[in-house]
Amino acid sequence: MEIKLNNRIRSILSYLFMAFVFICIIIGLKSQCNLTSKHLLGNAKIDACGVGGGRTSGFWIDYTLEVNGEKFKNSSLYDIYKLTVPMVRKYFIGKTFPAAYYPSNPSNSHLLILPEDFENFGYKFPDSLSWVKAITEKKNDK
Numbered sequence: 001m002e003i004k005l006n007n008r009i010r011s012i013l014s015y016l017f018m019a020f021v022f023i024c025i026i027i028g029l030k031s032q033c034n035l036t037s038k039h040l041l042g043n044a045k046i047d048a049c050g051v052g053g054g055r056t057s058g059f060w061i062d063y064t065l066e067v068n069g070e071k072f073k074n075s076s077l078y079d080i081y082k083l084t085v086p087m088v089r090k091y092f093i094g095k096t097f098p099a100a101y102y103p104s105n106p107s108n109s110h111l112l113i114l115p116e117d118f119e120n121f122g123y124k125f126p127d128s129l130s131w132v133k134a135i136t137e138k139k140n141d142k
Helices: 001-039 084-092 115-121 128-140
Strands: 039-051 058-066 070-079 096-102 105-111
Touching: 039 105, 058 084, 058 096, 058 105, 070 105, 084 105
Parallel strands: none
Antiparallel strands: 039 058, 039 096, 058 070, 096 105
């Protein structure tokens, strides 16, 4: 009797955990859809970057986005195939880049540095950031 009860509790907990994971995935997807479809552009200053978060092929770039006088700290994940941590630390920290943000929740934002970032949000890569292209192309030629 006790073993059946323990198995039943384990089954219930497993279903609750799966429901929790499913809800988190839905919330994340909704957040990303909101950002890509209903965003505004603002300016964000890069503060730092570093590895972490368990992803071996990427790193985080930390930035501060200012919207209507209020500052929002956020991070965007970048892979190491276009940018590297030493490259970002040398050339990008302290610089200002566009960031797409969701108007009703500016904490939901993404930094726009690379041409593909701009394309993902429906923008042409600006000429003012041609120096970024030169740096990333130089890295990829090696």
